[in-house]
Amino acid sequence: MKVTVLGKSPSWQDADGACSGYLVEDGDTCVLVDCGSGVFSKLRGACDYAAVDAIVITHIHADHCLDLVPYAYALTYGPCAEAVRSPEDGTVRGPRLLVPPGGAARLQTLTGAVGHARLLDDAFAIAEYDPAREVRVGTVHVRFQPVPHYVPTHAVELRDAGGRRFTYGADHGPTDALDAFAAQTDLLFLEATLPVPDDDGPRGHLTAAEAGEHAARCRARRLVLTHISDELDGERALAAARRAYDGPVELARGGAVYDV
Template sequence: MKLTIVGCSGSYPGPDSPASCYLLQADDAEGRTWNLLLDLGNGALGALHRYIDPLQVDAILLSHLHADHCIDITSYYVLRKYHPSGQQPVIPVYGPRGTPRRLARAYDLPRKPGMEEEFDFLRHRGVVEIGPFTIEPREVEHPVPAFALRVTADGASVVYSGDTGPTDALVEIAKDADLFLCEASFREQDDNPPNLHLTGKEAGEAAEAAGVRRLVLTHVPPWHDEQEILAEAVPAFSGPTELARPGATYFV
């Protein structure tokens, strides 16, 4: 399975990266490559063009409905609906309850049909299989319904935290992952609100408790020095730890 960081800026797009978006690619038994997107935050659709033909996305999974994780679906709707080669086939979009209503409002569409003629909206309920991928959602700790996502293909696993405060649910879903893409939005030195995000240290602690093989820190907001966040995580986790970078690829 190949992971490409399309966007990793936390909470809003920064000068060097769009907001959250991660591309996962794997081949099925017939050799067809499947393209899965985890989140499609502000600015990510533009950057996605660098890595694949954006019409070749097979499914989108949204961790939650904050704009920095979902809002470029409004632009992706335009791309698929009005593309000169014709309206594109319907693809699944998995998300929390209320996803179709939220996206219809964001584009100022009537609630019915909203975007339901372009996307097949499905709720995170349990394990699903999409091509060669198996995806397990797990609700985590955030002010709105939010999910971590565990994606497995060919025996390898990538776990994406989405946005979350510290919670056992995150450690459980990340258990023994080959690569843990974990948010780290806060610094230990600040007076942080509870149940919202992780500090760099807390991300490292979650990785250590889950026994993952590799930690990639993501969702650092541009208002922080990312090196400070990394420096918090490194002593807390005994495995390799790095910052996500737009365009970085990982073979898992």
């Protein structure tokens, strides 16, 4: 499996960057995990967007789903439009769009406000995943784990036929939910949004030190810190994570490619 970082910014983009978006390729199978602001532009440079098999959305926050809007417009009005939508019966043959429970209605509200309510339905084959059930996309198996955030959110694991695993925590506060889910994963992407812990109300994000602690508890083979603004001190985040986790750790960088 190959994992490409299309975007790693938090809720505002880095200079020339994009919010959350990770492209996972395994042979002919192509899965996009999250599609935040700016990701569609990066996707266009990385692969044929009409040939993506599935898009998995971890949660309905702008920095994880907003570029579904231009993506849907491209599938609707771009050169692939006829291939995506049958002219005879209107059947949608576009990429599968796997969203959290309740996500389809929330996305319809969003697209209704900025375009039309059925924009995504006309471009993607939308399904709400059941977090308790594994989903198969081509040769890749996808598992879900609810994590604590401000809206229903799921960490995801993508596993190839050989059992190699990529685990992405999405956005979350401190939790022991990942301990078993991500145990001994080959590649672990964890958010490290906060310079210091937020202490007002329920936690929804991690510091880099906490990301390192989570990776150590999971015994992950490799850790990548993500969802950190380029306006913050990445080197300090790396050092904090390394104090808690003694495996290989690095900062996510747009365009970086990982072999899993």
